[in-house]
Amino acid sequence: MIEVNNLHKSFIDKKDKKNTVKALDGLSFTAKDGEITGILGPNGAGKTTCLRTLYGLLSADEGFATIDGISVTDEPLAARARLGIFPDKFGLYERLTAYEQIDYFASLHGMSGKSKKQAIEQVIDDLELADLAHRKTVGFSQGQRMKVTLAQALVHQPQNFVLDEPTRGLDVMSTRILRNHLAKFKAKGHCILFSSHVMQEVAALCDRVIIVANGTLAAQGTPQELCELAGEQNLEEAFVKLIGSDEGVAA
Amino acid sequence: MSHDLIQLKALVIKEYREAFRDKRALMVALMMAILAPIGIMVMSKIMIEKLVDEPPVYIKFIGTEHAPKLIKHFADSNLLDFADAPKDEQATWAQRNITIEIPTDYATDMAEGKPIKLHLQADFTDKAVQPPVRRINNAVRNFSMAIGYKRLLLRGVDVRLLNPVKLVEQDTAKPDATFMLISMMLGIYLMLAAFMSGLSVAIDSSAGERERNVLEMLLCQPVSTMKIVLAKLISASTVAVIGVLLILILTSVSVGFVDLTKIGATFSLDMSTAAVLLLLLLPICFFASACQLFVAFQTKSFKEAQSTVGILIGIPAFIPFVISMMDDRPQWLNWLPIAGQSMMIENIFKGVDVDWLAVFATSGVTIAITVALVLALARKLQSEKVVMALS
Numbered sequence: 343m344i345e346v347n348n349l350h351k352s353f354i355d356k357k358d359k360k361n362t363v364k365a366l367d368g369l370s371f372t373a374k375d376g377e378i379t380g381i382l383g384p385n386g387a388g389k390t391t392c393l394r395t396l397y398g399l400l401s402a403d404e405g406f407a408t409i410d411g412i413s414v415t416d417e418p419l420a421a422r423a424r425l426g427i428f429p430d431k432f433g434l435y436e437r438l439t440a441y442e443q444i445d446y447f448a449s450l451h452g453m454s455g456k457s458k459k460q461a462i463e464q465v466i467d468d469l470e471l472a473d474l475a476h477r478k479t480v481g482f483s484q485g486q487r488m489k490v491t492l493a494q495a496l497v498h499q500p501q502n503f504v505l506d507e508p509t510r511g512l513d514v515m516s517t518r519i520l521r522n523h524l525a526k527f528k529a530k531g532h533c534i535l536f537s538s539h540v541m542q543e544v545a546a547l548c549d550r551v552i553i554v555a556n557g558t559l560a561a562q563g564t565p566q567e568l569c570e571l572a573g574e575q576n577l578e579e580a581f582v583k584l585i586g587s588d589e590g591v592a593a
Numbered sequence: 594m595s596h597d598l599i600q601l602k603a604l605v606i607k608e609y610r611e612a613f614r615d616k617r618a619l620m621v622a623l624m625m626a627i628l629a630p631i632g633i634m635v636m637s638k639i640m641i642e643k644l645v646d647e648p649p650v651y652i653k654f655i656g657t658e659h660a661p662k663l664i665k666h667f668a669d670s671n672l673l674d675f676a677d678a679p680k681d682e683q684a685t686w687a688q689r690n691i692t693i694e695i696p697t698d699y700a701t702d703m704a705e706g707k708p709i710k711l712h713l714q715a716d717f718t719d720k721a722v723q724p725p726v727r728r729i730n731n732a733v734r735n736f737s738m739a740i741g742y743k744r745l746l747l748r749g750v751d752v753r754l755l756n757p758v759k760l761v762e763q764d765t766a767k768p769d770a771t772f773m774l775i776s777m778m779l780g781i782y783l784m785l786a787a788f789m790s791g792l793s794v795a796i797d798s799s800a801g802e803r804e805r806n807v808l809e810m811l812l813c814q815p816v817s818t819m820k821i822v823l824a825k826l827i828s829a830s831t832v833a834v835i836g837v838l839l840i841l842i843l844t845s846v847s848v849g850f851v852d853l854t855k856i857g858a859t860f861s862l863d864m865s866t867a868a869v870l871l872l873l874l875l876p877i878c879f880f881a882s883a884c885q886l887f888v889a890f891q892t893k894s895f896k897e898a899q900s901t902v903g904i905l906i907g908i909p910a911f912i913p914f915v916i917s918m919m920d921d922r923p924q925w926l927n928w929l930p931i932a933g934q935s936m937m938i939e940n941i942f943k944g945v946d947v948d949w950l951a952v953f954a955t956s957g958v959t960i961a962i963t964v965a966l967v968l969a970l971a972r973k974l975q976s977e978k979v980v981m982a983l984s
Contacts, residue, residue: 353981394980397812397813398813399809399812399813399977399980400977400980401977418815419815419816419817420815421815422813422814422815423815425813425815427810427813429806429809429810429813431806431809432806432810433805433806433807433810434805434807435607435611435805435807436805437610437611437614437615438607438610438611442607442610445603446603446606446607447814449599449600449602449603450600450603450604450814450815450816451814451815452596452599452600452815453599454599
């Protein structure tokens with residue numbers, strides 16, 4: 343379970359005090375186990391800042407974030423151990439093979455010996471990576487890169503799984519693989535937090551949607567509830583309306 | 594295996610894999626190592642030729658026709674007939690007037706085994722005449738001994754019987770100034786290699802990883818930044834150590850091909866000297882890699898890292914030069930990294946005994962600074978500034 347409570351974060355320009363960006367302004371939400379929670383928000387709404395706070399890379403000015411009840415500021419390493427991350431800009435170690443890279447991340451999570459080997463083989467099997475496993479990742483297609491990144495994020499079977507715009511640049515087949523995998527993960531009772539700009543995808547996949555605008559929570563609920571709240575037929579229209587006017591949310 | 598060890602091992606293995614699969618970076622490290630011994634060999638060869646060069650000596654022979662073999666032997670040692678002297682040198686050799694008279698019954702006396710007297714005439718007090726006379730002396734003695742040995746051999750006598758006592762000369766004189774230059778350059782070169790060899794690996798694993806978008810992912814993992822920095826330091830300095838080691842090995846092998854005794858210089862890179870040099874340079878390798886990582890992690894791009902770290906390389910080349918020009922060196926220089934080591938390396942090549950206390954003092958200071966750099970870098974990687982610079 344991922345909990346974000348009243349997060350505030352400002353980026354202060356040291357030279358020009360007036361030029362301060364308030365990235366998060368009291369953002370709170372909860373992503374529950376056994377659910378896929380989607381984060382929607384326009385560019386610059388504070389999604390990446392929020393996720394980086396969640397990873398423990400940034401420290402909030404106010405408020406806190408917990409992963410399975412562990413504070414990310416007090417025990418960043420313990421919190422991260424319960425987290426699988428699919429970053430927005432995923433790079434691969436191009437001089438390593440896919441297997442070596444997955445092995446590397448498994449070891450970073452403290453796995454070793456037989457259990458590590460089994461876990462790696464399991465995840466390679468799940469993602470149908472066997473053909474690629476022992477090739478160096480340089481020259482991999484976007485879909486293949488996505489699979490390797492997914493494998494490295496999932497190899498330690500994290501209870502919580504955060505994806506930052508994972509379907510960007512993926513073809514239909516790769517998107518489907520990803521979606522199937524997320525559904526399987528959800529069925530096993532894991533907590534999935536998912537940021538995206540593709541409305542259909544969010545509508546189809548997410549149990550609950552959180553809409554973030556101007557660093558704060560604009561609305562939350564099931565896709566259906568959001569549509570009803572905004573009085574629109576589809577999620578895209580509802581989204582535009584919800585972030586566009588505060589009255590819409592208040593109503 | 595404990596959790597920490599598993600992580601550190603995985604980090605180090607990954608850094609090694611990346612470093613040793615990066616052929617270009619390794620090439621740089623190895624090129625330096627291979628160039629050093631070649632340069633030293635070529636330079637020493639040229640210097641030896643200059644110093645050992647035997648300029649031609651022109652002698653007025655009387656009765657050359659009686660001893661063609663002797664004349665040929667003289668010619669082989671660059672002792673030539675006055676008649677062959679080039680015009681511009683004729684006057685000087687006419688004035689020196691070195692004359693050798695070969696008796697008319699040379700051939701018959703030689704055949705009968707009777708002693709033959711050659712007469713050498715010259716003004717022995719003339720300084721310019723002394724080296725040629727010494728060379729003539731040597732040439733005649735060698736010629737005479739060669740014939741004598743053959744005569745004994747024909748009679749079945751072991752020629753070694755003629756030399757019951759043999760004098761082995763060991764020159765304890767300091768290597769001459771010109772050769773000092775070579776060893777000093779080797780010292781600077783070694784220092785440079787310690788800085789250069791690990792350079793590309795250090796930049797690639799810091800600024801390079803940031804540019805390839807893998808650093809953020811790594812920082813999000815449940816692993817302390819200390820371990821990350823340590824792993825990168827270990828991998829970069831390993832390459833640096835390999836570079837230095839290669840230079841030491843290749844140099845000690847290649848110096849064997851150059852006969853330095855000809856110029857009275859004794860330069861040998863034996864095992865113990867090489868070991869002391871390595872001991873001195875090991876902390877430098879770590880120090881250099883730590884500096885490079887520290888700088889490269891703070892740059893915004895790979896290119897910026899390359900140019901900024903490039904300036905760092907100037908330090909090891911610059912400091913020894915400055916020190917070699919200083920007449921009275923302050924005591925604290927001994928403690929300074931790079932300065933201390935370069936002075937000690939200079940002393941080693943001069944043949945001065947190693948001051949172990951100074952070695953450990955400099956190494957200690959160097960390692961302490963390295964540790965401080967690592968700690969500071971580990972802290973820096975946790976700061977928001979680094980994270981903000983990620984994208």
